[in-house]
Amino acid sequence: MAEQVWTVRAALDWTRGFLGERGDEHPRRSAEWLLSAATGLSRVELYAYHDRPLSPEERAMLREGVKRRAAGEPLQYVTGEVAFRHLVVKVRLGVLIPRPETEVVTQAALDAVVDVPAPLIADVCTGSGCIALALAQEHEGAEVFATDISAVCVETAAGNAERLGLAERVRVLEGDLLAPLPGELRGRFDVVISNPPYIPSADLPDLPAEVAGFEPHLALDGGADGLDVFRRLLAEARSWLAPGGLLVVELDESRVKAAAQEAQEWYEQVRVNGDLTGRDRFVTARLPRSTL
Structure with missing residues (x-):
């Protein structure tokens, strides 16, 4: 037969x-x-x-x-790949899978620099590099620094930048949060954006099996209340943002309002923003132009 x-x-x-x-x-x-x-x-x-x-x-x-x-x-x-905005990025085990919700967060950063000819942007906890790469692709004048503490993520993001022809304007650096950024750029960033770990530690076992069993806990675990990394970002971004610069941070919907309240201590124009489903998804906050 x-x-x-x-x-x-x-x-x-x-x-x-x-x-x-x-x-x-x-x-x-x-x-x-x-x-x-x-x-x-x-x-x-x-x-x-x-x-x-x-x-x-x-x-x-x-x-x-x-x-x-x-x-x-x-x-x-x-x-080995996922669509994100107008891009297709490579992913692998050890790298957080980009979500549609993060596309809306990325748009907030783009909106903030639409009238800035050559914005300087930091994408912290870059993972696959999806945010940094989308920003560079959609704003031809943008220079983006992408950081991650994971060597696997840094290798993946850098590979995506090369494959997409964006490596000249997206520099991928290994290290913790904002620490890897060149010191001469302190106080010059127009936007600091991040999709950091934000799941409360106690909630990790309750995540869907596909997430809990395969995606990197390093990119998920936000500490006891999910805001450990966010608090560090709040503090560190103050010295890297330019006066009037924007901080954009994705968070768990149950923690966004609490995060916004904490941001008000150091920032102004603090807002809670929703995703396409109407759920609270991210915080935006501006560094004051003057401390007087």
Whole structure:
């Protein structure tokens, strides 16, 4: 008997059914992304070339991806990439997966420098580099410094910058929060933006299994009340922001109001901002132009 020919359509249908039976909440999306990664076809092309047979190498890659996804590994780690604003960035284990909510946080930074020809921006806890890279791509005059304490994240973010042709304007530095920044830039940044660890430590076990079991706790654990890193950012950013500069920090929705209250001690125009679903998502605060 001749061996069954696996076409794109057959592989897509089988993968969708297999993952659906194993609890994948979005089996069609997962099937499309896995097959796209295996074949190099876009998700639209999967349907345009539905009768194209898969090569043995493509079938092997798809099988491995399906195995990992069925075991609960996040789709973004399996495919190795995720869409963020107008970019596609590479991710891997040890790097926080960018979320759609963070796209709104990024927009706040862009809005703040829309009339600044050559803004200087720091992206702290950069992870994949998604925020820094989006800022540089969408503001052609921006110079961005991206920092992370994780060597894996620094390597990933730097690789993304090179691949996207943004390495000349996005410098990726390894170190804790703002410490790696060049000292001569102290007091000159127009924006300091961060998606820091902000999950209260006691809440980590209650996170979805895909998050708790795979994403780096270093990028999630915000201490007892989720604000440990935020408080350090509040203090450190004061010496790096220019007068009138903007601090933008993503936080857990249950902690945003408390964070804003703490920011009022040193900053002005402190605001709680919502995401696209209307949930409190991030704090913006400006360094006073004068301390008088």
